[in-house]
Every structure is written in structure tokens, then in C-alpha cells.
Amino acid sequence: MHIHKIAAFTKDGRGGNPAGVVLAAKLPLPAEMQSIAATVGYSETAFAAPTGQGSWTLRYYSPETEVPFCGHATIALGAVLCETHGPGRYRLSLANADIEVESGMQEGVWWSALRSPPTRSAPADPALLAKAFEIFGYSDTDLDPDIPACEANGGTNHLIIALRSRAALTRMHYDLARGRVFMRDHAIGTVAFVFRESERVFHARNAFAIGGVLEDPATGAAAAALAGMLRDLGVLHDGEIVIHQGEDMGQPCRIEASFTNEAGSPVQVRGLSNKIPE
Known part of the structure; x- marks a missing residue:
């Protein structure tokens, strides 16, 4: 299982918040996702599995617990989806909401834009x-x-x-x-x-x-x-x-x-x- 490591929300090519991203044919069991997130050690790791054309099931884990939504890990996921499946808009099903992320490349740099759940x-x-x-x-x-x-x-x-x-x-x-x-x-x-x-x-x-x-x-x-x-x-x-x-x-x-x-x-x-x- 490959773990992509992405710095999201970089500023002038520097900094950013590290996130782990795992793309899998189906989501691992919760205990396995928790173990992987703890090993990665970043504030969140995103786990995504395809459910159809342009649609993915998505879960987020911190080193200690599952979290319902994580913005920077979604931005990181957008970069990974852009790299592996091409630029575009992807529908994401969370545990309690449906969102989407759009991603692309600009001057050799990934950009991602997520649509949050209602506020x-x-x-x-x-x-x-x-x-x-x-x-x-x-x-x-x-x-x-x-x-x-x-x-x-x-x-x-x-x-x-x-x-x-x-x-x-x-x-x-x-x-x-x-x-x-x-x-x-x-x-x-x-x-x-x-x-x-x-x-x-x-x-x-x-x-x-x-x-x-x-x-x-x-x-x-x-x-x-x-x-x-x-x-x-x-x-x-x-x-x-x-x-x-x-x-x-x-x-x-x-x-x-x-x-x-x-x-x-x-x-x-x-x-x-x-x-x-x-």
C-alpha cells in the first residue's frame, strides 16, 4: 500500500501542512487505517477508494482518532488524484457529508479547491x-x-x-x-x-x-x-x-x-x- 506524502497549502513553494494520502481499491478496515495514520505521524492521513466514475469514498484519520473532515488532507488528495487520474473534479463521500475537490496544475505546481460541507x-x-x-x-x-x-x-x-x-x-x-x-x-x-x-x-x-x-x-x-x-x-x-x-x-x-x-x-x-x- 503506497502512502503519498504531500505538503498542502504551501506558500511561495515553501511550508505547507503535511498529509498522508492512500488510494486503495477499497477502504482498509478502521483499525488498519488508524494504525497507518499513527505510523505516518502527520496530523491527518486521507484514505480514498473509488466508487464510480469520478466518485470516491473518503475517510480521515489523525494519529489518535478518526476525524469527520480535514481540509488540508482533501487538498493533498486533490493533488494525488490530479497526478494519478488527471486534472478534474472529483466527488467525495465522507462519513457524514458529500463534498468535492477540483484539482489541476499551474506552472508545474498542483492546485486544489475543495467545496466544504454546509457551514x-x-x-x-x-x-x-x-x-x-x-x-x-x-x-x-x-x-x-x-x-x-x-x-x-x-x-x-x-x-x-x-x-x-x-x-x-x-x-x-x-x-x-x-x-x-x-x-x-x-x-x-x-x-x-x-x-x-x-x-x-x-x-x-x-x-x-x-x-x-x-x-x-x-x-x-x-x-x-x-x-x-x-x-x-x-x-x-x-x-x-x-x-x-x-x-x-x-x-x-x-x-x-x-x-x-x-x-x-x-x-x-x-x-x-x-x-x-x-
């Missing part, structure tokens, strides 16, 4: 936010007054907290074990901290303790959730946002998310990818 968001529960402050060392004074903290979903649940300064984002830290318990108890995929540099440019850091990873350098699922949330709040109308992530880790990533004004509609998340040398 939704709601203001964060004050008790949940207080617990997050305790774990991550923030307070009300660190918050961006124009973007309320929300629980948002674009395929996976995220707690999204907007901070008022890049310096506040830089100092994000927490204990992995405490973060894992917090995310597990509240069914949170990541805690995403964001800073709004300008109207449509954001910086992000995403804690992914529930997957056994301190920080994710690029999180496409959270990007979809953020874009849907900004639309729900009326902060932005249809268009595109750019998210820079991974810079504080030395793994710069660039994520583009575009959306319409239709409430709850899917978000398109786009990025470039590179093959990771063996």
Missing part, C-alpha cells in the same frame, strides 16, 4: 470561552471587539476566537493534555485563534490536541468554518479571504476561502501543494 455558527457559550481562556492564557482584553467568539462548523466543530493583535496570536500556548480533555469533552476539532490584519486577510493558529497534535500549520476545515462564521455575523459579504497560518511554527501556509452570501452554504477552500521528498 453553521453560533456565539460561543460564555462558560466554554472562560475555560478556553484558562487553558490558553487569554482574557477578554485580548479579544477583537468586532468579531465575537463563535462555535463554528464547516465539516468539523471549531471554537474560533478572534484576537485584537498579532502579538497576542504569537503568544498562544497551552498544555497538550489539558487541551485534549477540553476538546474531547466539548466535541471541538480545533481551537482556532485568528487575527484580522486587514478587511480580508487573516492570520491563524489552530490547536489540535484532540488529534494528538499541539498545533496544525494549516487547517482547511477551520478556514471554511471561519468564512461561514464571518458571513453569519455580517462581518463580510460574498468574496474571498486569505488566511496565513503556520508562520509561528516555521511552516508558512496560505489558504484561500471564497463564499457567497447564502446562509449556511458551502465554502470553497483553495491551496497549492508540493510532494514531500521520500
